[in-house]
Amino acid sequence: xxxxxxxxxxxxxxxxxxxxxxxxxxxxxxxxxxxxxxxxxxxxxxxxxxxxxxxxxxxxxxxxxxxxxxxxxxxxxxxxxxxxxxxxxxxxxxxxxxxxxxxxxxxxxxxxxxxxxxxxxxxxxxxxxxxxxxxxxxxxxxxxxxxxxxxxxxxxxxxxxxxxxxxxxxxxxxxxxxxxxxxxxxxxxxxxxxxxxxxxxxxxxxxxxxxxxxxxxxxxxxxxxxxxxxxxxxxxxxxxxxxxxxxxxxxxxxxxxxxxxxxxxxxxxxxxxxxxxxxxxxxxxxxxxxxxxxxxxxxxxxxxxxxxxxxxxxxxxxxxxxxxxxxxxxxxxxxxxxxxxxxxxxxxxxxxxxxxxxxxxxxxxxxxxxxxxxxxxxxxxxxxxxxxxxxxxxxxxxxxxxxxxxxxxxxxxxxxxxxxxxxxxxxxxxxxxxxxxxxxxxxxxxxxxxxxxxxxxxxxxxxxxxxxxxxxxxxxxxxxxxxxxxxxxxxxxxxxxxxxxxxxxxxxxxxxxxxxxxxxxxxxxxxxxxxxxxxxxxxxxxxxxxxxxxxxxxx
Ligand code: GTP
Ligand code: MG
Numbered sequence: 001x002x003x004x005x006x007x008x009x010x011x012x013x014x015x016x017x018x019x020x021x022x023x024x025x026x027x028x029x030x031x032x033x034x035x036x037x038x039x040x041x042x043x044x045x046x047x048x049x050x051x052x053x054x055x056x057x058x059x060x061x062x063x064x065x066x067x068x069x070x071x072x073x074x075x076x077x078x079x080x081x082x083x084x085x086x087x088x089x090x091x092x093x094x095x096x097x098x099x100x101x102x103x104x105x106x107x108x109x110x111x112x113x114x115x116x117x118x119x120x121x122x123x124x125x126x127x128x129x130x131x132x133x134x135x136x137x138x139x140x141x142x143x144x145x146x147x148x149x150x151x152x153x154x155x156x157x158x159x160x161x162x163x164x165x166x167x168x169x170x171x172x173x174x175x176x177x178x179x180x181x182x183x184x185x186x187x188x189x190x191x192x193x194x195x196x197x198x199x200x201x202x203x204x205x206x207x208x209x210x211x212x213x214x215x216x217x218x219x220x221x222x223x224x225x226x227x228x229x230x231x232x233x234x235x236x237x238x239x240x241x242x243x244x245x246x247x248x249x250x251x252x253x254x255x256x257x258x259x260x261x262x263x264x265x266x267x268x269x270x271x272x273x274x275x276x277x278x279x280x281x282x283x284x285x286x287x288x289x290x291x292x293x294x295x296x297x298x299x300x301x302x303x304x305x306x307x308x309x310x311x312x313x314x315x316x317x318x319x320x321x322x323x324x325x326x327x328x329x330x331x332x333x334x335x336x337x338x339x340x341x342x343x344x345x346x347x348x349x350x351x352x353x354x355x356x357x358x359x360x361x362x363x364x365x366x367x368x369x370x371x372x373x374x375x376x377x378x379x380x381x382x383x384x385x386x387x388x389x390x391x392x393x394x395x396x397x398x399x400x401x402x403x404x405x406x407x408x409x410x411x412x413x414x415x416x417x418x419x420x421x422x423x424x425x426x427x428x429x430x431x432x433x434x435x436x437x438x439x440x441x442x443x444x445x446x447x448x449x450x451x452x453x454x455x456x457x458x459x460x461x462x463x464x465x466x467x468x469x470x471x472x473x474x475x476x477x478x479x480x481x482x483x484x485x486x487x488x489x490x491x492x493x494x495x496x497x498x499x500x501x502x503x504x505x506x507x508x509x510x511x512x513x514x515x516x517x518x519x520x521x522x523x524x525x526x527x528x529x530x531x532x533x534x535x536x537x538x539x540x541x542x543x544x545x546x547x548x549x550x551x552x553x554x555x
Pocket of ligand 2: 217218219228229230231
């Protein structure tokens with residue numbers, strides 16, 4: 001990797017250090033995402049892709065290099081925006097430069113060079129570095145500040161800072177809104193993810209001119225926080241092959257084995273390609289035996305962890321569904337952020353796959369609750385309702401013919417919700433709802449607003465909304481379901497039992513380290529039963545439990 005990108009030799013250092021993400025806060029000129037009107041998902045993806053196509057990532061000495069970089073780039077093309085970000089504890093500095101037109105970027109690429117005598121392969125990409133000028137530069141004129149307002153900010157906030165900010169909120173609803181505002185993926189984070197996707201697309205573009213690397217999952221569905229991973233689906237063929245008029249037909253290589261075997265081979269080759277040829281990409285891992293084979297890697301120049309797959313488009317349509325659900329009501333995303341964070345701290349979810357609930361399953365649990373809350377006033381429509389309202393522009397099929405048509409332009413859904421509950425009420429209701437949910441007999445289903453009987457035995461059954469024969473939470477063990485139920489009960493109890501504002505009031509009471517929480521609860525339970533025990537004994541008992549659990553996960 002390093003030899004391949006001689007210009008990034010200093011990257012070797014980063015891998016040794018913990019990465020701190022000091023992305024710049026968005027340029028003031030960039031429209032606030034919130035004030036932007038609704039844009040359908042696939043249209044938004046295409047806008048972001050085009051923005052990435054017109055951008056380059058330039059490694060610079062420091063953020064102060066922006067004036068010189070501006071002067072240089074502006075002599076070749078017209079700059080639209082510039083953003084500074086840095087990666088690492090001994091930070092490497094980068095500036096994203098977005099140009100006005102595709103011609104600008106063609107000219108920038110033409111004028112970029114490979115340094116003679118370097119050991120790396122001459123790979124062309126959107127990643128470059130800005131070398132020192134050979135001749136003395138004329139004094140730089142005052143540069144239009146509107147184009148260059150660069151504000152640095154720490155994107156991934158320390159837990160302590162988050163807690164402080166939350167403790168200053170007025171009430172629990174404000175805490176939920178604040179948590180969302182300060183942890184959600186920002187504009188620079190999104191740009192970096194689309195630039196990372198573009199690198200993969202460009203890498204195969206010679207052989208597959210219609211290839212598209214679609215970002216999906218939390219990077220684009222509106223539920224991503226700063227530092228979230230990037231899920232990519234690499235589609236090699238065009239959406240609609242033009243097979244009508246031409247008479248000269250490309251020779252194509254036939255499949256040489258079953259579709260699955262071939263797919264595994266393609267993924268293996270893609271892994272090699274990423275490892276051997278793409279600047280900044282390292283830590284390549286191939287997970288080929290999974291139902292959907294993936295290649296994982298780290299793009300160090302954008303500081304993004306990626307999962308690429310080539311098998312099916314359902315993740316992209318699913319992201320569209322989650323996206324419109326978030327766009328439908330302002331409360332959806334903040335609520336999901338708070339619940340995801342709570343679940344992570346309570347140890348219900350875990351970033352590595354296993355027998356526990358995934359973030360995706362948890363998101364579906366929240367959406368299903370919002371479709372069918374205890375108050376009887378739905379916040380969100382069912383997927384069946386959206387399918388009924390779909391028009392010709394919403395018609396989509398998966399590769400295996402599964403129909404995934406549903407209304408994509410949510411502005412056409414005119415029914416206003418009668419639910420006016422505050423975020424605080426919704427959060428408490430969510431915990432209540434699942435504390436009493438009959439996981440033994442019922443499946444969670446987002447297609448209808450009622451919970452349906454379980455079609456087969458699985459401790460937790462969430463009907464995959466787009467591929468109805470599949471259970472999204474098939475991996476979840478019965479122990480984990482019990483744990484989930486216990487934790488939602490605990491959380492409901494913690495939120496209800498607060499009398500006055502202590503330091504860890506409201507949302508903070510359920511976002512504290514699980515260990516402290518469970519000890520406090522155990523103490524409370526024991527004392528209620530007149531069985532006061534030494535707190536140290538409880539800690540020991542919990543340590544024992546943890547050890548056992550770790551042993552099990554290692555196995
Ligand atoms: P984080 O990465 O944890 O921030 O959330 P995420 O929503 O991106 O989840 P993840 O990276 O695990 O999955 C990415 C996307 O893949 C999800 O949003 C879904 O669209 C899809 N996906 C994940 N798990 C499953 C699954 O079990 N079944 C199906 N059908 N799709 C899944
Ligand atoms: Mg993801």
